[in-house]
Amino acid sequence: xxxxxxxxxxxxxxxxxxxxxxxxxxxxxxxxxxxxxxxxxxxxxxxxxxxxxxxxxxxxxxxxxxxxxxxxxxxxxxxxxxxxxxxxxxxxxxxxxxxxxxxxxxxxxxxxxxxxxxxxxxxxxxxxxxxxxxxxxxxxxxxxxxxxxxxxxxxxxxxxxxxxxxxxxxxxxxxxxxxxxxxxxxxxxxxxxxxxxxxxxxxxxxxxxxxxxxxxxxxxxxxxxxxxxxxxxxxxxxxxxxxxxxxxxxxxxxxxxxxxxxxxxxxxxxxxxxxxxxxxxxxxxxxxxxxxxxxxxxxxxxxxxxxxxxxxxxxxxxxxxxxxxxxxxxxxxxxxxxxxxxxxxxxxxxxxxxxxxxxxxxxxxxxxxxxxxxxxxxxxxxxxxxxxxxx
Numbered sequence: 415x416x417x418x419x420x421x422x423x424x425x426x427x428x429x430x431x432x433x434x435x436x437x438x439x440x441x442x443x444x445x446x447x448x449x450x451x452x453x454x455x456x457x458x459x460x461x462x463x464x465x466x467x468x469x470x471x472x473x474x475x476x477x478x479x480x481x482x483x484x485x486x487x488x489x490x491x492x493x494x495x496x497x498x499x500x501x502x503x504x505x506x507x508x509x510x511x512x513x514x515x516x517x518x519x520x521x522x523x524x525x526x527x528x529x530x531x532x533x534x535x536x537x538x539x540x541x542x543x544x545x546x547x548x549x550x551x552x553x554x555x556x557x558x559x560x561x562x563x564x565x566x567x568x569x570x571x572x573x574x575x576x577x578x579x580x581x582x583x584x585x586x587x588x589x590x591x592x593x594x595x596x597x598x599x600x601x602x603x604x605x606x607x608x609x610x611x612x613x614x615x616x617x618x619x620x621x622x623x624x625x626x627x628x629x630x631x632x633x634x635x636x637x638x639x640x641x642x643x644x645x646x647x648x649x650x651x652x653x654x655x656x657x658x659x660x661x662x663x664x665x666x667x668x669x670x671x672x673x674x675x676x677x678x679x680x681x682x683x684x685x686x687x688x689x690x691x692x693x694x695x696x697x698x699x700x701x702x703x704x705x706x707x708x709x710x711x712x713x714x715x716x717x718x719x720x721x722x723x724x725x726x727x728x729x730x731x732x733x734x735x736x737x738x739x740x741x742x743x744x745x746x747x748x749x750x751x752x753x754x755x756x757x758x759x760x761x762x763x764x765x766x767x768x769x770x771x772x773x774x775x776x777x778x779x780x781x782x783x784x785x786x787x788x789x790x791x792x793x794x795x796x797x798x799x800x801x802x803x804x805x
Contacts, residue, residue, distance in 0.1 A: 415539065416730070416797055422532040423792050430788045433457075434524035435506035441495030441513045441520070444554035447472045450493050450523075454548050457527050463534050470561030472550035477543055478533045484542025487799045488567075488574040489529070490752065491522035492552035501779035516781040518579035518765065521788050523548065529792045533799070541803045545571055549748075555601070555710040557748035563755060573720060573805075574758035575798045576749050577791050579765040581773040585784045586735035587764035588728045588794060591742065592721045595760060596714035597646070597674040598681055599746025604629065604692055605704040610658075610665030619663040623656045625699040626667035630654065632691050633671075640687060641680060648674040648744055649684065674744045676713045685709075714750040716759040723805055724759050727797040733790045736764075745776075763791040 442450050451472045458465035458476045465476040496516045500508035508514040515521075530546045547567050551558035568574070583589060606629070608622035630651050641647045649671065656667035673688075675681040685707050696703045728734050740762060749760045765787035766773045774780040 415800060418536065419532060419796050419800060420731075420793055422535060423529065423789060423796065426528045426532060427789050430524045430528045430792065431785045433527055434520050434785060434788060437493070437520035437523055438506045438515050439509045441508055441510055441515045443497060443513055444494040444551040445471065447494050447550045451548075451550065454493065454523065454527065458530070461531055461534060463530060469567055470563070470565040471558055473558055473562040473565070473567065474548040475562070475567050476530055476546040476548070478530055478537060478546070480540030480542050480544075481538050482541040484803045485572040486543040486545060486570045487802050488545040488547055488571045488752070488756070489526060489795050489799060490547040490549055490574060490576040490749065491526035492519045492549045492558070493523045494519060494551050494553050496553055496777060498777065498779055502782055504782070514779070516778060517553070517776045518581065518783055519552065521579045521765070521783055521785070521791075522577070525788045525791045525795070529796050532796070540800070543570075544799055552748055555599070555708070557711060559748040559751040563751055568752065568755050571756050573802055574752050574756050575720075575724065575795055576752070576758070576760045577763045577795060578747070578760070579783050579787055579791065580762035581765050581767070581776060581781065581783050583762065583764035584736075584766045585764050585787045585790060586733060588734050588737045589740035589762040589764070590716075590721055590725055590737070590759065591740050592716055592718045594676040594713045594715050594742055595740070596747045596750070597676055597742065597744045598713045599710040600673040600681070600685070601708045601710060602671050602673060602688060603706045604669040606667040606669075606696065606701055607703065608665050608667075608699065608701045611663050613661040613663055616663060620699055620701050622664045622667040622701065625696060625701050626654065626656065626669055628699075629669065629692060629695045632695050633688065636684060636687050636691065641684070645677050645680045646675070646742060646744070647680055647684060648672070649688070674746070676742060711746045711748045712750045712754070714747050714760050715753055717753065717757045720757050721759040723802065724761060724794075724798055727801055728794050731790070731793045731797060733793060763787055763794065
């Protein structure tokens with residue numbers, strides 16, 4: 415059965431590449447992916463697979479039914495793009511100004527569509543049901559996963575598997591991790607209100623830039639001096655805005671940043687500790703503040719047995735040359751929500767372009783992937799889906 419699946423996937427590889435390149439040329443931002451969702455839905459309608467659109471927003475869910483009874487396995491791919499100008503010199507360069515697939519979601523979608531097509535062709539020999547979750551809005555919180563779950567995409571599902579094409583690792587490598595593999599990703603915003611004035615008379619002002627600058631330094635001590643070194647955490651100020659004339663002392667400054675954690679207790683501690691630091695810093699400068707903390711995706715926590723099972727499946731695939739346990743990644747992923755509801759695992763599929771010693775990173779204007787990785791991902795997901803029937 416597996417060899418039949420692998421053979422069919424190989425015969426459809428050119429179609430996988432064609433779909434990926436079409437999607438790469440026609441990207442859409444999170445929560446705006448109307449045309450992409452229609453493309454996915456039409457694909458399933460044309461091959462005779464049951465499909466439902468507008469799931470939790472722009473999400474699409476398709477189901478392939480085997481002729482024999484069995485478990486229900488879900489596979490997930492995201493399909494939103496990013497607000498980045500595509501700077502690659504390739505025939506499939508984005509045709510939408512300022513928007514591109516800079517994270518591999520076009521490849522995820524192409525992989526799942528063709529895998530579903532192959533499973534549908536094999537349905538007479540298959541056990542169980544295969545749920546294809548095409549998720550919108552992974553890149554922008556609150557994301558699409560949580561609304562799709564609320565709309566029933568996981569109803570009856572026994573297990574779920576997902577992968578992310580990983581351009582930093584060579585094609586043929588599968589990276590896994592039991593337990594936390596990706597971090598919770600939160601956002602904070604701090605507005606400092608001082609008292610502006612003439613640049614030559616600082617003693618008559620409450621300098622918001624000085625206060626905010628001190629705050630940036632003070633915030634760094636949360637992780638270095640307040641969080642147990644055994645627990646990973648990041649507090650990053652990514653934006654500092656205090657626009658003013660050169661001879662004016664600013665009355666306002668705004669800081670925007672992100673917090674990354676794996677442990678929920680650490681996450682809650684940092685949320686409260688930021689405000690404590692802000693309050694103290696502003697008190698010393700006699701300034702006021704507004705503080706907002708927005709929780710993004712929780713940590714992606716893989717289930718142990720399903721991860722071990724995935725490793726076993728990957729070892730049977732000829733295209734997989736390396737299987738290794740990865741360090742936890744500080745990037746966020748709303749696949750986390752699926753794993754809070756059903757068993758499963760999320761893994762990385764190496765996709766570094768050929769003849770490139772160091773690939774452009776994800777979210778870079780020249781990001782690209784080795785398209786042969788699509789076949790590796792399809793075979794790994796397909797193998798896991800089929801063999802889980804006997805797990």
